[in-house]
Amino acid sequence: MVSTSNNIALSDKSFLYSPHPPEPAPEAPDVTEDSPLPEASAPHQPLALRDLAERARAYAEASSSLNTRRAYAADLKHFNGWCRREGLDASRPDPQVIGLYITACASGARSVGGRPNAVSTIERRLSALARVFAERGTPLDRSDRHIASVLAGIRNSHAAPPRQKEALLPEDLIAMLGCCDPGGLRGLRDRAMLLIGFAGGLRRSEITGLDLGRDQTEEGRGWVEILEGGLLLRLRGKTGWREVEIGRGSASSTCPVTALETWLKFSRIGSGPLFRRVTGKGREVGPMRLNDREVARLVKRLASAAGLRGDLPEAERPALFAGHSLRAGLASSAEVDERHVQKQLGHASAEMTRRYQRRRDRFRVNLTKAAGL
Structure with missing residues (x-):
């Protein structure tokens, strides 16, 4: 049985930056019988290099989002487990092994749990493997026929239209707000999260990643500024920083600015994470930032x-x-020029924005009639 390597770890960038990188070999001096002995080299300074290695690892971690790293780490674990069960080597990017692996994933083989994976999941697993092998200096050739032809067949056989989540329309959101506890801290926090997430068209990680001010936490993804006309959010995304403007609502009961001001008043948060855990039977606000998965749980529950x-x-x-x-709800409900919705959601193309619009008039532009039929 071929030994299986389980040392591939995406979250640990030690294979990228070792704290003791190898030193270049010195050139051999021309030594003759009359040459003096070479002087001793300067002492090695490992602390400085170790500090640089730690910083390099931190920068490598920051190159992708936390959710992406979590997904890739899970995918690596899945691949390693399959190789171990099949007696295959997981340490080398063998295209034949990868082709067999994605076949097992698509067919729902017992060695991968007995349930077929969606095409999007298989493609993500491939991306995770390609990334980690590239970072180890042994790139995976995804164009190899053992991978490319099998993946093309999987797409043709199993690909299906994406299953989109339901959009929360304004009437839905108002009904959900009515289910929040009106007299507790948790209810005040939940109202602010829902209204800001909807009005800002934010991703769940952008909601929970907000700080009250700039540079207040290392893991924050942005901060909020309360202005007379509304909220100004500065968010850090995949392609850099962007600004999101959230205006005041027409009624205090559905105004995101009022909801945030009320939450800040009673939570007594002066700095740091904006949305935190509520403890002590709903009477105390803890110091810890909410996990972004709590946004999904909140939406489902309400x-x-x-x-x-x-x-x-x-x-x-x-x-x-x-x-x-929440994000799809804004895109589907805002009766404004599509360009404004695209900017709010931070999309690079109008086509991406249209994927979020669940009830737009698809036949507003009728090419059949325009052609004279």
């Missing part, structure tokens, strides 16, 4: 409490809603 999609069995409803439902 959508169920508000009775959304009551035409479906109760067991099926939670799967319809998630954090992206």
